[in-house]
Amino acid sequence: MVVAIVISLPSGSFKSPAEAAEFYLDKLEKGGAKKTRPFQVDLVSYTPLIPNSKVVHVLSHSEYPASSFAYAEQSNCQMLVADNTFIALMNKLKTLRAFEIRLQKMEARGTRLEYQDFLINLGTVNQSQTTKGLILEVAYVPMDETRDGYCLIQEFLQSFLNMTKQTIQRLITDQLSNWLRSLKDKKDSEYTPSITLLQYLDILLAMRNKPNE
Amino acid sequence: MDPAQLLITQNRAFPSLEYVLQGSIQDDSAHLLKARLQGLCDNITGEVEQFDDHEIVHTLRIPGASNVSLRVRYALDDMPNPIYHLRYVASAELDKSQSVSVRQFHDCCVTKNIQSFLQELGFMYDHEFFAKGDIFRKGRMKITVAKISSLLERNRSDMNPMQIRRPLTASCFVEMSLIGSMHDDKVADEMKTFAEQLKPLISLEKIDQKR
Numbered sequence: 004m005v006v007a008i009v010i011s012l013p014s015g016s017f018k019s020p021a022e023a024a025e026f027y028l029d030k031l032e033k034g035g036a037k038k039t040r041p042f043q044v045d046l047v048s049y050t051p052l053i054p055n056s057k058v059v060h061v062l063s064h065s066e067y068p069a070s071s072f073a074y075a076e077q078s079n080c081q082m083l084v085a086d087n088t089f090i091a092l093m094n095k096l097k098t099l100r101a102f103e104i105r106l107q108k109m110e111a112r113g114t115r116l117e118y119q120d121f122l123i124n125l126g127t128v129n130q131s132q133t134t135k136g137l138i139l140e141v142a143y144v145p146m147d148e149t150r151d152g153y154c155l156i157q158e159f160l161q162s163f164l165n166m167t168k169q170t171i172q173r174l175i176t177d178q179l180s181n182w183l184r185s186l187k188d189k190k191d192s193e194y195t196p197s198i199t200l201l202q203y204l205d206i207l208l209a210m211r212n213k214p215n216e
Numbered sequence: 217m218d219p220a221q222l223l224i225t226q227n228r229a230f231p232s233l234e235y236v237l238q239g240s241i242q243d244d245s246a247h248l249l250k251a252r253l254q255g256l257c258d259n260i261t262g263e264v265e266q267f268d269d270h271e272i273v274h275t276l277r278i279p280g281a282s283n284v285s286l287r288v289r290y291a292l293d294d295m296p297n298p299i300y301h302l303r304y305v306a307s308a309e310l311d312k313s314q315s316v317s318v319r320q321f322h323d324c325c326v327t328k329n330i331q332s333f334l335q336e337l338g339f340m341y342d343h344e345f346f347a348k349g350d351i352f353r354k355g356r357m358k359i360t361v362a363k364i365s366s367l368l369e370r371n372r373s374d375m376n377p378m379q380i381r382r383p384l385t386a387s388c389f390v391e392m393s394l395i396g397s398m399h400d401d402k403v404a405d406e407m408k409t410f411a412e413q414l415k416p417l418i419s420l421e422k423i424d425q426k427r
Contacts, residue, residue: 053278056338071324075336083333085302086324092286092304095322101278 005122006152006194007142008160009202010174011210020127020137027125027139027164028114034163036118042066042126044138046109046207049093049102059102060208061090062200065115066124072200082197107131109207111138120144121159128210135210140199149192153183176205234305234321235403237392237411237420246361246388249417250350253359256413257352267360268292268348272331274339285342288330292346302326308424316404317422321395346381349388354410356403359392392420 014023032038042065049059058076071089074082083089096102113126124140141159143152160166166174178201186192241249254264271289278284287305290298306320326333349362365381392411396403411420 051338053276053338056276057336059337073333075333078336080332080336081329083327083329085326088322088324089302089326092302092322092324095304095320096276096284099278099284100281101276101284 004147005142005144005196005199006146006149006156007122007140007196007199007202008153008156008171008175008179009138009140009199009206010171010176011128011206012137012139012174014137020134023137024113024125024127027137028116031116031118031123031125031163034118036116036121036123036163039115039117042111042113042115042124044111044124044126044203044207046204047090047093047104048106048108049097050105051102053101056101058106059093060204061093062203063087063090064196064200064203066122067196070196072197074201074204082201084197106211109135109211111203111207113138118159118163121156128207130211135213136206138203138206140203142199147194149183149186149194152194176202178202178205232321232323233396233398234319235394235396235407236308236317236319236422237407238317238423239390239418239420240385240387241361241390241418242387243363245417249388249390249414250361252414252417253350253352253361256410257354257359265351265353266349267351267362268346270344270346272344273342274331274334275342276337276339286334286339288326288334298328300326300328300330302330308422314404315422316407345384347389355406356396357392357394357407357410359390362389362391364389390418390420 012023012027014020017023017026044065045063047061049061051057057078060074060076062072062074063070064072069087071085071087072082073085073089073093093102097104107130109128109130111126111128113124116123116125120143122142122144126138128135128138141156143155143159146152146155157168157171160171161168178198182198250264269289269291271287273285273287276284276286284304287303289301289303292298302324304322308317308319311318344367346365347360347362348365349360352359352361363383364385365383368380368382392407394403394407414420
């Protein structure tokens with residue numbers, strides 16, 4: 004059970020994203036959040052070498068170490084959740100010349116913090132040697148009801164990082180806002196970790212396309 | 217280092233190899249083989265483990281190279297929410313010195329949208345079949361005695377495929393397999409020795425698929 008929001012934090016007013024990360028980390032710790040361990044999210048994209056196929060993004064998250072999350076670009080297909088051996092299977096398809104890794108690997112690395120029932124992952128996003136930005140995931144663990152969880156996380160962000168509601172609404176990804184909108188006429192709004200990873204995917208893809216500073 | 221971190225950072229691309237011996241036995245003699253296996257295998261006192269699986273094979277055509285097939289398998293007794301098992305099995309290596317077939321093997325469990333996912337990747341439906349039978353274990357070895365049947369007609373909307381099964385032959389398919397990590401002659405010897413004990417009921421052989 005978890006509900007999570009993933010946002011990319013602005014680092015414009017700081018010298019570097021690393022300095023911005025220090026600043027936010029300090030703020031979170033002053034608020035009472037405790038550092039627990041490192042966190043890491045990886046994105047590997049496979050470009051097809053065959054017609055009628057699609058780019059496959061494979062994500063892994065240190066919070067779900069036994070799983071891989073795969074998504075076919077521009078498809079109606081939901082995210083595929085697989086064992087982490089899925090990456091070996093994709094690499095097999097790569098050696099069979101069905102796919103290649105043309106796009107560079109994206110990595111988010113940072114610190115995992117805990118504050119009561121909240122779990123915070125704060126890290127910088129790197130593409131080989133270049134730092135592309137700052138990423139923050141706030142998860143409320145004991146719940147999978149999206150709307151209620153979203154409200155709680157919103158309050159958390161407001162009190163810990165002094166963000167306004169408008170800022171949060173501007174920062175959340177299309178994936179999450181589409182998901183929230185789709186819930187309006189549904190009773191069942193069970194959140195799954197795939198939605199977290201879709202949010203990561205959105206942000207990491209946007210950062211990959213962003214020119215280096 | 218924290219175990220979660222260790223899992224994610226360790227090299228996950230370890231190659232697996234499957235060692236296989238195959239054979240078949242006629243339906244009316246299958247019970248003799250099962251009795252022999254029950255006596256020889258680890259499950260002497262316990263009940264024999266049974267399985268009833270549906271396997272669907274999807275193939276990807278790669279221009280200028282050989283096709284790739286991925287196998288999606290699930291247990292019918294797990295319905296309505298089965299765990300889907302995705303498998304890649306290469307064709308057997310042509311190594312004359314090995315006395316058993318050795319093939320590269322990758323597998324993982326996946327969520328139920330795997331079939332539409334494979335279609336998005338360009339995989340095409342190839343064929344499907346049902347395998348129902350018993351499974352025996354002897355140490356690291358796994359021996360399956362299964363009845364293979366096909367679908368009379370392909371009908372996705374029919375959620376009860378039990379009624380439209382047609383056995384392919386009047387015999388059972390027997391496979392002895394073992395998953396190992398690298399070429400290991402001891403494995404082959406172990407399997408050969410065990411296969412020897414099943415003679416003359418059945419002769420499990422290294423099958424050359426190219427023939």
